[in-house]
Amino acid sequence: MTQAVNNRTISGKDAAENIVERVKARTAELAGAGIKPGLAVIIVGSDPASQVYVSAKGKKAEECGFFSFKQQLPPEVAEDRLLALIEALNRDPAIHGILVQLPLPSHIDAGKVVQSIAPEKDVDGFHFINVGKLGTGETRTAFVPCTPAGSMILIERIHGKGLSGLSAVVVGRSNIVGKPMANLLLAANATVTIAHSRTSNLDAVCRQADIIVAAVGRPRMIRGDWIKQGATVIDVGINRVLLEGGEPGKTRLVGDLDFGEAAARARAITPVPGGVGPMTIAMLMANTLRAACLAHDASAPF
């Protein structure tokens, strides 16, 4: 179901298509030089949402002209077997990007698994080397996590590349979204606040934001009247909720904000679905292309 779209809506779908077109064009050129970007996605267990995301990633990789490899592992797989698979992919010259779908079952140490991925194949940008590069401004060779990287491109669509003089509030402090998002905003010269569920006067903190990035994973957590008039709103939340008044068991996706409430005050706002989600997948393609280019000393468009 699509939301009412107005001229304040930032279409992540359109922006993602634009990136994917550029990835396809460069991939076609590389084919002439015998280079084919390769993406390996590992999924443990059969969580339905994870299955949907992983198949979307594989499909997009094929659409881009990549070599796409998916390894499905049973939920009870031993950590050692997963680490051995990653080790083999680290050595495989046909693979430029490795993604282990999160979350992992609790008997597996997700941190250990993520850190076992070769930093130059870490297209999720979760390895300490890439986290450190982002934090120190070494963005030429860093892999930036896909969701914040995609969110930043949507922000640039509204504000251009520099955010000097603007106040940005990131609500959420995860290693996957909140912290890297704050680093990207800081690198663009915004004045950045990282808020979270234990922030006092969260409403007042949000109200002073020229740019607000909501990444808490709680439906409608951020209210419309917490949005400063004319602010740019990036809704990273992907929450599946029961459809009120609909067939029992039917669900729909909502963000961390009430779209209607926030759209009434925002200058620009991302919808859910069709906002940050498609950008996450597009940036995974961009990162994989970049990994292949870096591996072959070829120039990358990103």
Ligand SMILES: Nc1nc(=O)c2c([nH]1)NC[C@@H]1CN(c3ccc(C(=O)N[C@@H](CCC(=O)O)C(=O)O)cc3)C=[N+]21
């Ligand atoms: N190692 C790892 N890397 C990830 O990047 C990663 C992960 N694990 N685990 C799960 C989260 C979630 N994630 C999404 C990607 C695309 C959409 C997306 O395209 N959403 C569509 C809607 C899809 C639908 O209808 O369900 C949209 O917002 O328009 C959503 C969520 C990547 N993740």
